[in-house]
Amino acid sequence: MTEEIIIAGFGGQGVLSMGQILCYGGVIEDKEVTFMPSYGPEMRGGTANCIAIVSDEKISSPILTKFDTVIALNQPSLDKFEHTLKPGGLLIYEASTIINPPKRTDIDILPIEASNEAAKMKNIKIMNMIVLGAVLKKKPIISLESAILALQKVLPERYHHLIPLNKEAIEKGMELAEKASVTA
Amino acid sequence: MNEKTMTAEEDLRFEQMLAEESVCTKENIVFDRTDTLIDTNMHYCPGCGHGVAHRLIAEVIDELDIQKDTIGVAPVGCSVLAYNYLNIDMNGAAHGRAAAVATGIKRVLPEKYVFTYQGDGDLAAIGTGETIHACNRGENFLIVFINNGIYGMTGGQMAPTTLPGMKSTTSPEGRDIVTMGSPLKITELIAQLPGTYYVTRTAVNSPVNVRKAKAAIKKSFEYQKLNKGTCLVEIVTNCPSNWKMNPVESNKWLEDNMLPFYPLGDIKKPSN
Amino acid sequence: MKKEFRLMKGNEALAEAAIRAGCDAYFGYPITPQSEVLEYLSGEAAKRTGMVVLQAESEIASINMVYGAAGTGKRVMTSSSSPGMSLMQEGISYIACGELPCLLVNVQRGGPGLGTIQPGQADYLQAVKGGGHGDYKVITLAPSTVQEMVDFVGEGFELAYKYRNPVLILTDGALGQMMEKVLLPELRPRKTEFEPWGSTGKTPDRERNVIYTLSLQPDVMEQWNQRLQAKYRIIEENETRCELIDCEDADYILVAYGLVARICQKAAHIARDKGIKVGVFRPITVYPYPYAELNKIADKVKGFMTVEMNAGQMLEDVRLAVNGKKPIEFYGRQGGMIPSPEDIFHKLEEKIIGELV
Ligand SMILES: Cc1ncc(C[n+]2csc(CCOP(=O)(O)OP(=O)(O)O)c2C)c(N)n1
C-alpha cells in the first residue's frame, strides 16, 4: 500500500499538522513516511500545503503531481488541486465555505461541513481534525489509536489538555463520513 | 452593487456623482500619500515600523524636491523590497554590504543624495565592518538604521541589538550576555568616529516621535548637501510578528524596554 | 531492543546528529532554508553535551571561527545556504590548505544572487571543483533522504579526520524542510583526546604546532600543493560511493544526485510501467566522483539523461565519465523549481528514447 496525499488550505487552518499526524501515525505503525511542507513567506497568513506519503515500501519521490487523496480546506485549494487527483482517487473538502463544488466525475467526492461542526463543538480550531476523521473513515491509512498517539507528538505539551477534544473531533468526522454519501 | 452590471456610461455617471458629493476635494485634504511613495500594498506585517519609516523618507525627499537626485540602497532584511515602495533610483545590496555599495555610488556621483536603509542584522552584525569603515571615512551619505532588536525576515533570530534576557528563536531562554554578548549600541560607537557628523536616535511609536524622526532625516539630507560627512539616523522600531505581540502591545513593550536601553535624542550634534 | 524511529525535519535531524556525533562547536549565521540547524542547536546542545554554539555576525565570521577552532583539533562544523556558502569560500580554501578537519553543510537554494529560498542544486560546481582560490578539494557527500542527512554527519566527521580535510554535506532546501522517519545514532562523547598537530598550547614534550597557509617560497608552496594532490588521489581511490538502482537490465539511465535522484526513481517506475527499462545512477560522493562506475555502465546501455536543479553542472562530470561512449541528454529546472517525475519521464521519452528507436 502506498498512499499519496496532498492537503491544502489557508495558513492557520492546521494543514501542516494534519499531514504530520498522518506521518507520525505511519511511523507508529512501522510504515515508511515522507512529509513535504510548502515553506517560505507565503506561510505568513497565506496559503499552505503539504504532501504526506505513507507506504509499506521505501518511498521514492517526495515531489509529486498526482495524488491518491486530495484534502482541500478552502476554495482556492479545491480549485488548484482537484485536477491533481488520480482517476478513482478520493477528494475530501471542507464544504461550509465552498461556492463552486468540484466537477470531476471520475473520482470519489466527499464534502464535509467541518467548520459548521467545529462551531457546534465550540472550537473552530478542531475543524481540521473533523476532516481528518472523515479521511480515516474512508481510507484507514492509519488507525484511530495511532492518530491519537500521533497527536501527542504533534501538539505542543501546553495543548495536551485538548487531546480529548481533538479525539472527539476525529470521531465526529468519522461519523459524518459514514453518513455522508460519496458521489462518484 | 454588482460592478459587472454597470455600463461604462453608468460607471462614469456614478463616479461623477460620488465626486460631486464627496468632501474629499482638494481643498479639504489634510493627509495623502506623498509622491515618492509608490501607490501599492506593502508586504510588511500590520503595525510594523518599516512602513512609517519608508513614508518619512519619501516625504522628506518630496519636501526637499530631490527625487531626481536621490539614490537609495536597500539591504537584505524585511526591507529587501524597499525599492518597490520608493519611487527613486535604488540599488539592492548583498546582506550587510549596503554601506560599501553606497560608497561606490557616492564616490562616482558626488553631487547626488545617497542613503542606505538597513536593519540591525544587516548593519550591526554581518555589515559591521562595512558600516564602521564607511563612517570612519566620513562617506557623505545618510544611513537610516532600523533597530527592531530582532531578525525579522528570517523569522525572529537574535540580533546584535536584542536586549539582555530577550527571547528569540536562537536565544530561546533569553539573551545571555555572558555567552552571547551584550546588545551592541552601534550608534553610540559610530558617533565616536571622526567621520560622522550627525548621529541621532529616534523612534516612530508616537506622533511626536514620528515628527522628530522626520526632522532628523531631513536635517541629514541638508547636511549631505553641505558635504558634512556621514549622518546616521537610528529609528527604534517594533517587530510585532517576531516579538509575538499585537501592534499596540509591541509599542508599549518598545516604550517600556527598548527605549530605556536605547534612549532617544542626539548622540552626536553637528559642530556648527 | 526495538529500534526507536523518530519523525524529524531534515535540518533538525542533522542538528541532532551533530550533537550525537560529539561535535564540539558549531558556528553559524541564519539563512533560509537552513536556519533550523542553528535554532535547534541553540536550544539544547549546550545543556546536553557542553558543545559550543555561537551565532556569528556573518558567514565570513562563522567560517573563520571554524578555521580557528578546527586548528585545535576539535570536532567543529558550520552550515549555511547558497549565498552564505559563497561568502565562506575564501575561508574554506584556508581550511583545506591548512589541512584542518571540519564539517560544512550547504542546504542549497536557487540562485544566482539573492535568488529564492526554494531548493536548488546550482552550487554543484562551486562544491566539487573548489569554489575558492587555489587547487583544493572538499570531500562532498550528497544525501537523498533525511536518514542520510543524519548518517552523513557521523561519516563526514570520520572522513574529515581520516584525511585531515574539510567535508561538505551538499543538500537542498527540500531535504532540509521535509520530515521523514529516522533512526538516530547513539550519543558519542565529545572529543577529549588531542590531535598531535592541534594548536592547543605547546607543552614541553612537543614541537610548536602552527596552523598557517602561507609560504613565500614558491618551491615550498609547490611541494605543499603536491602533498595535497597526493592526498586527493588516495581519497579518489578509496572513498568514491554511488548507488545503482535497477541498472542491471536498463536500456536508459537517469543520472541524478540528492533529492532529484529520488524523483528520478519514480520517473523510472513510470517508464517501466510502460515497458521501457530505465535505471537510476546516484552518486553519493560527488567529490570524489564515481567516474569509473558510471563509465562501466555506459557499455551496457543505450543512453543517459542527467537531471539536475540547475542548468547542467554535474552534466560535465557525467560527460567525463561516459567519455563519448553513449549519448547524454540533460534536463534541468532552475531558480527553485523542482522537476516532477512525469516531467522527467516525458523529457526522457522526447530527448533520447525518441531519437534512438
Ligand atoms: C550572506 C547572507 N547570509 C544570510 C542571509 C539571510 N538573511 C536575510 S535577512 C537576515 C536578517 C535581517 O535582519 P535585520 O537586518 O535586523 O532586518 P529586519 O528583517 O529585522 O528588518 C538574514 C540573516 C542572506 N540573505 N545572505
Ligand code: SF4
Ligand atoms: S517580520 Fe517584523 S520587521 Fe518584518 S515586516 Fe513583520 S513586523 Fe516588520
